Amino acid sequence: MSESKDPRKTFGEALVEVGEKYSNVIALSADSSSGSGLAPFKEKFPSRHLEFGIMEQGVIGFASGLATTGKIPFVVAIAPFVTARPFEMFRNDLGYMRQNVKVVGRCAGLTYSTLGATHQSLDDIAIIRTIPGVVIINPGDPVEIKKAVHSAAEHKGPIYMRIGSPAMPILYNEDYRFEFGKGVVMKEGNDVTIIGTGTVLSKAFDAAEILEKDGIHASLINMHTIKPIDHDLLIKAAKETRKIVTVEEHYLHGGLGSAVAEVLALEYPAPLKMIGVDDQFGGNGPYEKLLGLYGLQAGQIAETVKEFIR
Amino acid sequence: MHKLNDDEELYLEQIALKIRKNVVRMIKAGKAGHLGGALSAADIIAALYFKIMKVNPQNPGWRKRDRFVLSAGHKCLALYAVLAEMGFFNESILDTYGSLGSKLPGHPDMYKLPGIETNTGALGHGLSIAGGMAIGLKMDGLDSKVYVLMGDGELAEGSNWEAAAASSHYKLDNLLVFVDRNTLQISGRTTEVMNYEPLYKRWEAFGWCVREINGHDLKQIVENGTDIPFENRKPSVIIANTVKSKGLSFAEDRVNYHYWKATPEEFQLADQDLNELGRRIGI
Numbered sequence: 001m002s003e004s005k006d007p008r009k010t011f012g013e014a015l016v017e018v019g020e021k022y023s024n025v026i027a028l029s030a031d032s033s034s035g036s037g038l039a040p041f042k043e044k045f046p047s048r049h050l051e052f053g054i055m056e057q058g059v060i061g062f063a064s065g066l067a068t069t070g071k072i073p074f075v076v077a078i079a080p081f082v083t084a085r086p087f088e089m090f091r092n093d094l095g096y097m098r099q100n101v102k103v104v105g106r107c108a109g110l111t112y113s114t115l116g117a118t119h120q121s122l123d124d125i126a127i128i129r130t131i132p133g134v135v136i137i138n139p140g141d142p143v144e145i146k147k148a149v150h151s152a153a154e155h156k157g158p159i160y161m162r163i164g165s166p167a168m169p170i171l172y173n174e175d176y177r178f179e180f181g182k183g184v185v186m187k188e189g190n191d192v193t194i195i196g197t198g199t200v201l202s203k204a205f206d207a208a209e210i211l212e213k214d215g216i217h218a219s220l221i222n223m224h225t226i227k228p229i230d231h232d233l234l235i236k237a238a239k240e241t242r243k244i245v246t247v248e249e250h251y252l253h254g255g256l257g258s259a260v261a262e263v264l265a266l267e268y269p270a271p272l273k274m275i276g277v278d279d280q281f282g283g284n285g286p287y288e289k290l291l292g293l294y295g296l297q298a299g300q301i302a303e304t305v306k307e308f309i310r
Numbered sequence: 311m312h313k314l315n316d317d318e319e320l321y322l323e324q325i326a327l328k329i330r331k332n333v334v335r336m337i338k339a340g341k342a343g344h345l346g347g348a349l350s351a352a353d354i355i356a357a358l359y360f361k362i363m364k365v366n367p368q369n370p371g372w373r374k375r376d377r378f379v380l381s382a383g384h385k386c387l388a389l390y391a392v393l394a395e396m397g398f399f400n401e402s403i404l405d406t407y408g409s410l411g412s413k414l415p416g417h418p419d420m421y422k423l424p425g426i427e428t429n430t431g432a433l434g435h436g437l438s439i440a441g442g443m444a445i446g447l448k449m450d451g452l453d454s455k456v457y458v459l460m461g462d463g464e465l466a467e468g469s470n471w472e473a474a475a476a477s478s479h480y481k482l483d484n485l486l487v488f489v490d491r492n493t494l495q496i497s498g499r500t501t502e503v504m505n506y507e508p509l510y511k512r513w514e515a516f517g518w519c520v521r522e523i524n525g526h527d528l529k530q531i532v533e534n535g536t537d538i539p540f541e542n543r544k545p546s547v548i549i550a551n552t553v554k555s556k557g558l559s560f561a562e563d564r565v566n567y568h569y570w571k572a573t574p575e576e577f578q579l580a581d582q583d584l585n586e587l588g589r590r591i592g593i
């Protein structure tokens with residue numbers, strides 16, 4: 001894989017761009033500004049950067065109130081602290097009130113690999129997915145992060161966007177077209193469909209290449225929007241390759257795998273294998289090793305796929 | 311600051327009585343509902359809508375309006391009654407309370423009726439939302455104010471104190487909170503269930519300018535409610551001492567009328583009390 005880029009830095013740069021475009025875009029921090037890549041935004045638009053301190057319930061409510069006056073608040077902090085911690089505020093003040101607020105959970109998944117389960121976020125997609133009307137975006141490379149931030153500013157309604165923190169390999173070039181709710185076929189193949197998302201899309205990408213070398217033609221889908229999920233593309237994939245494998249840095253319960261299973265079970269039953277973290281709190285250790293512990297390294301994914309389609 | 315003359319006071323008393331009557335009317339229609347907190351707040355809500363706030367029933371989304379956030383969403387029967395009285399919607403809607411698909415859920419929904427600013431019901435959300443509104447209005451250079459009504463039991467929610475700190479940090483002098491201190495919550499006396507006294511000192515310590523009034527004295531409500539900010543660059547809070555279920559003699563200051571499943575005899579008593587009050591103030 002070629003070049004990589006820091007997702008938080010990328011997010012921060014993108015926010016400056018949308019800040020230039022839309023004067024009502026504001027940034028809200030919960031003592032999380034610099035770690036969220038907000039430094040350039042703060043520097044450029046000091047009066048549009050609001051610091052709330054370690055107040056994650058409050059900051060969601062304030063964002064909701066700000067949105068009622070026509071602002072487009074982006075709230076960014078460590079993923080569990082803007083999802084699990086203020087869940088009811090997210091549900092009522094943003095979801096039920098249908099407010100135009102963008103919540104960005106950063107360092108999601110196992111990113112905080114050494115800090116342990118309090119800081120990891122393996123359930124954020126699961127819990128936010130239960131809120132009607134909230135769009136969930138899980139970008140898979142830096143270009144996609146940037147495009148998603150622009151789309152988020154243009155979309156009217158609450159959004160949860162999830163980003164990691166380790167450098168992400170660049171998979172797309174600048175003319176890549178991003179569209180909410182539309183999965184992207186990155187590789188065609190007839191033997192199996194691999195669906196990757198977010199921080200581990202690149203692992204799924206590498207796995208597909210490994211398989212190709214071994215003579216297995218996998219189709220690869222980037223499912224950047226977990227909600228609403230690209231229904232039509234899922235059915236099409238199930239029809240074409242029958243077997244489907246999902247890859248995510250999240251619990252198996254409630255994340256991408258579950259969302260795919262819900263569609264397939266009801267509309268086009270197909271054999272499904274989900275790769276992710278099972279029902280346990282995340283461990284601790286170096287990030288890449290931790291991914292390996294849950295079978296999320298490219299070689300492991302390829303092995304799992306082989307066994308599954310055998 | 312606006313001082314009420316006697317005529318204005320009488321007019322507001324009449325409005326407050328209509329609100330109380332309509333609260334009872336809705337509970338009759340729905341067979342049960344949150345009574346006590348709606349009645350303790352009826353005078354404050356009457357004064358807010360008919361004297362203190364700038365709102366326009368013909369143009370509910372008017373950009374320069376003042377905002378009302380009912381943080382204690384269970385008091386919404388009083389809000390529905392005042393909005394109907396102001397003409398935001400037809401009063402006949404009140405009779406649908408409790409029916410399937412009614413526009414009057416037991417906690418307010420801003421997408422069901424005009425004039426409702428927030429979806430509340432889970433306690434401890436309103437002040438943060440109001441604070442966000444207050445910042446947004448200031449950013450836009452509008453001099454609109456944000457008024458919040460909270461319960462005293464509600465103050466045990468920690469999220470309120472996050473919002474209280476942030477509102478003073480951001481010097482939100484366009485924000486006024488009324489605490490409906492009726493000294494009761496579901497399980498008993500607020501001081502016994504979870505003591506948050508001394509309220510005055512707590513708010514003051516959070517950087518607010520505090521006043522204490524009789525929450526059934528319309529002159530005091532209006533005089534103080536139209537006098538914000540009490541201090542420049544500080545949010546204001548009024549601790550309004552009230553009586554839960556105010557206006558219904560058999561229910562006043564009694565814990566079991568928080569949520570009322572009335573018997574026909576009680577409805578009769580309620581009508582008697584409110585009609586009697588009506589005769590005294592000329593409606």
Ligand SMILES: Cc1ncc(C[n+]2csc(CCOP(=O)(O)OP(=O)(O)O)c2C)c(N)n1
Nearest residue numbers: 347384431432433461462463464494495496
């Ligand atoms: C978060 C949350 N917890 C519990 C409730 C249930 N509840 C509804 S009203 C109430 C008591 C409120 O007491 P207070 O704030 O003093 O209101 P008032 O006396 O004016 O009715 C409770 C516990 C709720 N609505 N929200």
Ligand SMILES: [Mg+2]
Nearest residue numbers: 462463494495
């Ligand atoms: Mg009370």
